[in-house]
Amino acid sequence: VSLSGVHIIQEIMGCEQDDETKQTVAFKLYGYNGEDFIRFDIETEKWITSNPLAKTTKQEWDRKTASNGVWKNFLTTVCPDMMKMYFNDAKNQRHRLPDKLSxxxxxxxxxxxxxxxxxxxxxxxxxxxxxxxxxxxxxxxxxxxxxxxxxxxxxxxxxxxxxxxxxxxxxxxxxxxxxxxxxxxxxxxxxxxxxxxxxxxxxxxxxxxxxxxxxxxxxxxxx
The missing domain is CATH 2.60.40.10 (Immunoglobulins)
Structure with a gap:
């Protein structure tokens, strides 16, 4: 990866729930200069390259087994719990007037x-x-x-x-x-x-x- 000039790195991380099946899908991936670069595979706790330039990054990040375990726990447990909490709070707020109007x-x-x-x-x-x-x-x-x-x-x-x-x-x-x-x-x-x-x-x-x-x-x- 060239370090000269201006480059853009994008990170997308989160989780979403299917309204019908109620199954949760989590994701963590990176883009480089507007193109897919590398993404985290939750099942294997390894990184999958989307760009040949990400080969060195994959090798380095795959060795960080402790960090990868933390990311898996966050994406499969913490993120869904946070999503449900925020969703319930938003639903309750939508149906509730301010306390001063109670x-x-x-x-x-x-x-x-x-x-x-x-x-x-x-x-x-x-x-x-x-x-x-x-x-x-x-x-x-x-x-x-x-x-x-x-x-x-x-x-x-x-x-x-x-x-x-x-x-x-x-x-x-x-x-x-x-x-x-x-x-x-x-x-x-x-x-x-x-x-x-x-x-x-x-x-x-x-x-x-x-x-x-x-x-x-x-x-x-x-x-």
Whole structure:
């Protein structure tokens, strides 16, 4: 290897896990001036050349059996453990608001959605915190269960949550629509967020309508 002029040495080391098989593959290799140079073989604890210029380096590094044993342990044990730890931490952080918000109640934005005129009406709440919440449809102030399908609570990327509840309105006469309402309710909180079943506020795929949530019982964020 020539030492005159400017040369670039690159090292790539790490491990990755196959999402399907859950098998971990580790690697440690070097590049020289933009070309593959030499790589470490975990099974044999030897170095494999990718360039004729790496022959001398291979001979020298193969003799470092103690160091090669350390690299094998790091790549097969330490690296996968670190990867799992960082992955779990990142997943937990993604689903958790900062500690200073742990005692805050954040109300949702509620929308009524309908794909087609014959589709169920979806009452969708998003951006709320914490997840101790429920949502349901009611008629004339009484909760109903017939023709209603409740969804699960899902995480948003910012640590808040979303929830939906559908109601089949195909058999509801037009004059009765205003007697139905969607209710969002935090556990342990008296105030509810109520959204009347009103065609003028339903967001659809065939028209542009703005949602206007009933503010009369909206719960504010409190510390």
């Amino acid at each position: 005692h805050v109640t954040i109300p949702p934005s509620v929308s009524l959605l309908q794909m087609t005129p014959s589709s169920p009406v979806t009452c969708h709440a998003t951006g709320f915190y914490p997840d101790r919440a429920m949502m349901f449809w009611r008629k004339d102030g009484v909760e109903i269960h017939e023709h209603v399908k409740k969804g699960e609570i899902f995480h948003n990327h910012d640590g808040t949550f979303q929830l939906s509840v559908n109601m089949n309105v195909s058999s509801v006469p037009a004059e009765d629509w205003m007697s139905y309402s969607c209710v969002f309710q935090f556990s342990g909180v008296e105030d509810n967020i109520i959204t009347k079943l009103n065609k003028s506020v339903i967001r659809t795929n065939w028209g542009k309508n703005e949602n206007r949530t009933d503010k009369s019982e909206k719960h504010s964020a409190v510390l």
